[in-house]
Each structure stands twice: as C-alpha cells, then as structure tokens.
C-alpha cells in the first residue's frame with residue numbers, strides 16, 4: 001500500500017478510533033501559463049504537484065457527515081440530506097461542498113467519518129481548495145460504491161466550488177488536481193475538457209516562491225474581472241455572432257471594437273486573447289526545450305496579468321523581477337489567480353538549489369518578508385485506495 005494511504009489510515013484511527021475504509025490523495029497544482037483563461041473557455045497549462053491533500057473515510061449508515069480537519073484541529077458535523085450552500089463559505093463549505101455535489105449528481109453517500117490532512121499551503125495560489133474538493137469527491141464516490149473517471153471527479157469538485165462555495169472559478173484547478181500525470185504538465189482545452197499530457201524536460205524544474213501575501217478567490221476581485229470581461233463580450237457578440245467566448249476572439253476583431261466598450265473591458269479581454277496565444281506557444285517552446293522563447297512568454301504573461309488584468313501586486317512583481325536576474329532562471333511569472341500567493345519559476349535543474357536560496361535572500365532584502373521557495377514536482381492526479389473490504 002502506498003505510504004500516503006498508510007499515513008491517512010493512521011490519521012483516521014488517531015482521530016476517530018477504528019479503521020477507515022477508503023483513502024484518497026490529490027495534489028495542488030501549479031500553472032505554467034494560461035492564466036485567467038479557463039473561464040473564457042481557453043487553454044491552460046498546469047501540472048498537479050507533489051504538495052497534496054490526503055483524506056481517509058469510514059462509512060456511516062445514518063446519513064451524517066463528520067469531517068475533521070487535522071490542519072485546523074476543527075470538526076464539522078452535518079446531515080447530508082440537509083446540505084444547502086451557506087451564505088458565507090468558510091473551511092466547512094470546502095469540505096461539505098463535495099458531498100453536496102455528489103448528492104446533486106444522484107450519487108448516494110451513506111454518511112461518513114472523515115479526516116482531512118491538507119498539505120497544500122492555504123491561500124497560496126496552488127489550489128489547496130481544489131485538492132481538498134477532488135480528494136473528497138473521490139472518497140465520497142468510493143463510499144457510494146462508484147468508480148468515477150478522474151474527469152467526472154473534477155467536474156463535481158468544480159461544481160462544489162461554484163455552487164456550494166459560491167466561487168465562480170473555471171475548470172483548471174480541479175482538472176489538474178484530478179487528471180495530473182507524473183512528470184507531465186497538461187495542456188487543457190477548457191471548452192472541451194480534453195487535454196494533452198506534455199513531458200517536462202528533464203533539464204528544467206519548477207520552483208514556486210511564496211509572496212506571503214494571502215488572497216482568496218472567494219474575494220470580490222476575481223468575480224469582478226469576469227464582470228468586466230462580460231461587459232466587453234456583450235459588445236463583441238453583438239458585432240460577431242460567431243464569437244461565443246473570449247477564446248474565439250482575435251486581437252484584430254477586438255481592436256476594431258475598442259472604442260465601443262469600456263477601456264477596462266478592452267484591457268481585460270486583450271489579456272484573455274493574448275494569454276491564450278502565449279499558452280499555446282509555450283507548449284511548443286516546452287516541447288522544443290526552447291528556454292529563450294518560454295522565458296519571453298512567461299514574462300509576457302506576467303506583464304499582461306499585471307497591466308491588463310491587474311491581478312498582480314508589488315510583492316509578486318518583486319519576486320518575478322528578482323528571479324529573472326538569478327542564474328539558471330528560464331522564466332518566471334505569478335501563478336494562479338494572483339493578488340498574492342506564489343510565483344512559478346522554470347529553472348535549470350542543476351541550478352535549482354542555488355536559485356531557491358538566492359531568490360529567498362533577494363526577496364527578504366527587498367521586502368523584509370520571509371518567503372518559502374521550493375521545487376515542486378509534476379505529479380499524478382487523484383488516487384483512491386480501498387483500505388479494507390466494506391461490510
């Protein structure tokens with residue numbers, strides 16, 4: 001049995017006594033490029049990572065859910081049949097939402113005792129919430145006697161975040177967490193949810209650097225970006241009925257409509273259009289091992305996110321500016337929703353340790369803030385293990 005499953009089984013016994021029946025494990029994600037494009041049905045290029053959430057569960061027969069967070073040392077208890085989206089989503093919404101989504105999909109979980117151990121830093125832009133949702137949908141489905149494909153797990157996990165936590169996120173995080181492949185990134189088409197697995201060149205590693213600034217996708221800014229884009233898209237659709245989403249738009253068409261939409265909507269859509277192109281070009285550069293091009297694309301992405309989408313912050317800009325001056329850095333940009341959280345850095349493998357030290361020092365010198373800079377490995381998607389036969 002995998003080590004994570006043994007650990008999850010032990011954590012369950014320590015928390016509740018007795019034995020768990022199932023364990024599940026799902027990664028956070030790092031996004032290489034293709035930021036704020038998923039809800040425009042565009043392309044994204046994330047990888048599941050080796051920072052992960054593990055859960056273990058034992059079925060109950062009374063329709064009650066008892067879920068303990070080992071990170072917070074808190075517990076929530078709820079009756080499955082009574083679950084309704086809360087007015088404000090706190091950690092409880094993220095652990096109950098998956099069971100609401102399973103119930104809405106007609107998948108009958110009998111009730112359960114569950115421990116959750118989150119190993120993805122919270123609020124760091126590495127999708128701690130998606131890893132929790134994906135692991136819980138997976139274990140919930142197992143308790144219901146269902147073997148769901150990873151993509152279905154991702155869909156339900158996103159449904160939990162959209163419908164129960166009231167966060168209008170796109171498909172990227174849950175898809176990466178559920179469908180990841182060791183040593184690979186996923187070029188994901190967010191319109192069709194089809195993806196290509198692209199091997200990470202052995203010469204490069206991924207490094208994430210934490211600004212220490214915490215953001216919440218549940219905050220108003222994330223939803224505001226979507227509203228500003230929607231205003232511009234109303235103008236676009238009226239002019240070009242064949243354009244359903246920003247993903248279908250070209251810069252030529254957008255420029256032609258510039259005077260007819262609010263300036264801010266134009267800039268937001270310019271990001272969506274150019275970022276989609278950068279994402280596809282970055283996939284090609286990664287496959288060719290063309291570091292110079294990849295570096296330029298990552299820089300262009302950060303710049304566009306900072307200027308056009310306005311989702312960067314001083315600390316992320318400092319991390320990116322410092323990183324590109326350090327030996328071995330192929331490219332750097334903010335990753336995830338922005339407003340804080342982590343940057344992603346593509347770094348020559350042989351320089352990774354020195355790069356991490358130098359970046360941490362540079363960031364501290366310039367901001368007075370500590371940071372965690374670490375190598376993350378592209379990892380597998382969700383897995384579920386049966387710990388003992390169900391009675």
Ligand code: GLA
Nearest residue numbers: 035036169170171172336337
């Ligand atoms: C968050 C959301 C994703 C995506 C990114 C930005 O991580 O959950 O769906 O929109 O922001 O690319």
